[in-house]
Amino acid sequence: xxxxxxxxxxxxxxxxxxxxxxxxxxxxxxxxxxxxxxxxxxxxxxxxxxxxxxxxxxxxxxxxxxxxxxxxxxxxxxxxxxxxxxxxxxxxxxxxxxxxxxxxxxxxxxxxxxxxxxxxxxxxxxxxxxxxxxxxxxxxxxxxxxxxxxxxxxxxxxxxxxxxxxxxxxxxxxxxxxxxxxxxxxxxxxxxxxxxxxxxxxxxxxxxxxxxxxxxxxxxxxxxxxxxxxxxxxxxxxxxxxxxxxxxxxxxxxxxxxxxxxxxxxxxxxxxxxxxxxxxxxxxxxxxxxxxxxxxxxxxxxxxxxxxxxxxxxxxxxxxxxxxxxxxxxxxxxxxxxxxxxxxxxxxxxxxxxxxxxxxxxxxxxxxxxxxxxxxxxxxxxxxxxxxxxxxxxxxxxxxxxxxxxxxxxxxxxxxxxxxxxxxxxxxxxxxxxxxxxxxxxxxxxxxxxxxxxxxxxxxxxxxxxxxxxxxxxxxxxxxxxxxxxxxxxxxxxxxxxxxxxxxxxxxxxxxxxxxxxxxxxxxxxxx
Ligand code: UN1
Numbered sequence: 001x002x003x004x005x006x007x008x009x010x011x012x013x014x015x016x017x018x019x020x021x022x023x024x025x026x027x028x029x030x031x032x033x034x035x036x037x038x039x040x041x042x043x044x045x046x047x048x049x050x051x052x053x054x055x056x057x058x059x060x061x062x063x064x065x066x067x068x069x070x071x072x073x074x075x076x077x078x079x080x081x082x083x084x085x086x087x088x089x090x091x092x093x094x095x096x097x098x099x100x101x102x103x104x105x106x107x108x109x110x111x112x113x114x115x116x117x118x119x120x121x122x123x124x125x126x127x128x129x130x131x132x133x134x135x136x137x138x139x140x141x142x143x144x145x146x147x148x149x150x151x152x153x154x155x156x157x158x159x160x161x162x163x164x165x166x167x168x169x170x171x172x173x174x175x176x177x178x179x180x181x182x183x184x185x186x187x188x189x190x191x192x193x194x195x196x197x198x199x200x201x202x203x204x205x206x207x208x209x210x211x212x213x214x215x216x217x218x219x220x221x222x223x224x225x226x227x228x229x230x231x232x233x234x235x236x237x238x239x240x241x242x243x244x245x246x247x248x249x250x251x252x253x254x255x256x257x258x259x260x261x262x263x264x265x266x267x268x269x270x271x272x273x274x275x276x277x278x279x280x281x282x283x284x285x286x287x288x289x290x291x292x293x294x295x296x297x298x299x300x301x302x303x304x305x306x307x308x309x310x311x312x313x314x315x316x317x318x319x320x321x322x323x324x325x326x327x328x329x330x331x332x333x334x335x336x337x338x339x340x341x342x343x344x345x346x347x348x349x350x351x352x353x354x355x356x357x358x359x360x361x362x363x364x365x366x367x368x369x370x371x372x373x374x375x376x377x378x379x380x381x382x383x384x385x386x387x388x389x390x391x392x393x394x395x396x397x398x399x400x401x402x403x404x405x406x407x408x409x410x411x412x413x414x415x416x417x418x419x420x421x422x423x424x425x426x427x428x429x430x431x432x433x434x435x436x437x438x439x440x441x442x443x444x445x446x447x448x449x450x451x452x453x454x455x456x457x458x459x460x461x462x463x464x465x466x467x468x469x470x471x472x473x474x475x476x477x478x479x480x481x482x483x484x485x486x487x488x489x490x491x492x493x494x495x496x497x498x499x500x501x502x503x504x505x506x507x508x509x510x511x512x513x514x515x516x517x518x519x520x521x522x523x524x525x526x527x528x
Contacts, residue, residue, distance in 0.1 A: 056200030069119020
């Protein structure tokens with residue numbers, strides 16, 4: 001089926017000038033399968049979407065939070081009902097293996113379920129005042145119009161992490177999804193509409209980052225966007241941080257990673273091999289939580305790598321609808337191109353590629369356990385590189401594909417240096433049976449997320465998700481923590497004394513003075 005998308009911004013008075021051109025969306029595992037075409041939103045269209053969101057804001061922010069939560073409940077039911085259909089479109093549009101696609105639709109449902117009841121909390125506090133006849137309170141207030149820019153690897157789950165809490169908190173949205181998943185984004189918008197969100201509360205703009213995404217960020221200086229949420233590269237995140245910072249805004253930034261996985265000498269090696277394999281090659285390494293640097297204790301390094309390479313050799317790659325595949329294609333040609341460029345530019349003579357193959361999988365450069373036709377998709381060989389040094393670009397650049405650096409270490413201190421020194425800090429993992437080492441690792445790793453005896457990926461929807469250093473600006477998504485991204489605290493003090501009470505000045509302390517005493521007590525004199 002080929003779909004031609006109608007525009008989906010609910011913009012009043014929309015006209016053709018709001019759309020620049022039509023682009024196709026192609027199945028990355030089967031080029032002949034064109035899912036549909038989508039209209040690229042022009043800058044004028046982006047502006048109109050922001051104005052629509054501004055106009056919808058007053059009514060939406062004054063809708064009681066429990067009622068906003070009810071609409072999220074409707075959305076949760078709609079996504080649940082359409083879980084398999086959405087997952088099939090997801091697999092078709094970005095090539096994610098079907099079981100994983102189901103899991104990432106589930107992540108949307110989990111997020112909805114968490115925030116449905118948050119609509120009945122969204123707690124503020126009551127705080128005792130230092131003065132009589134005065135009450136203090138806090139309230140969470142929405143921020144305004146949020147511009148959300150998301151990546152193609154989790155085309156529903158990660159957007160849901162932003163938009164569900166943002167809507168619940170009373171914000172309106174302009175969403176710029178990845179150009180790699182326009183059809184799926186459009187389907188998601190339709191579900192949002194069917195859930196009953198009023199027109200203008202949620203708006204979609206389509207196109208790539210340098211044009212539509214940048215146009216959305218340009219709306220910050222124009223005063224039409226109050227908050228940006230961005231998932232993508234550290235380089236673009238840094239730029240967004242600068243633009244928003246110059247306008248007194250704090251963007252929610254979820255950026256790259258070079259996520260470390262440490263294997264200690266006493267680890268359960270069967271488990272560690274499986275964990276490293278999934279961390280590195282699950283989703284073809286296209287998670288921001290994918291493994292970047294594998295750090296193995298030197299006494300087990302040779303043995304561990306042998307076992308890992310044996311497992312890699314058994315891996316089935318190919319058709320993402322085939323349940324036996326570990327990973328399918330790269331999300332799009334752009335992702336494959338970037339990976340192949342990294343393999344050309346980051347590999348140096350002192351490196352050893354431990355895996356037998358590299359580059360693009362094709363009939364001419366085959367992967368033995370391939371399912372389907374490699375020449376019909378953007379498939380990449382798994383690559384493990386040894387001999388990496390701290391000064392290497394390979395150690396400092398996120399490759400966002402099935403490509404991993406492997407190093408050995410002598411003591412945990414050295415392992416932590418390998419784990420931290422690249423400057424990213426998103427996720428991390430350690431495989432160990434030694435609880436002292438596990439605690440030491442969690443105390444000293446700089447990452448925002450740590451797994452003990454589990455993979456670098458796989459965060460749950462109600463845990464804080466986010467990174468430090470080059471992985472983000474400390475913002476956290478998911479669970480209660482994301483509320484601080486989409487609300488601002490308002491402190492209220494209500495004086496009903498009917499007279500001027502000046503804080504700190506007219507406060508009546510015990511005894512009529514400050515109430516503080518330097519105790520007149522000579523401890524030595526108390527001694528027997
Ligand atoms: C991402 O790659 O941007 O923790 C998000 C995980 C997933 C989400 C990844 N639940 O790997």
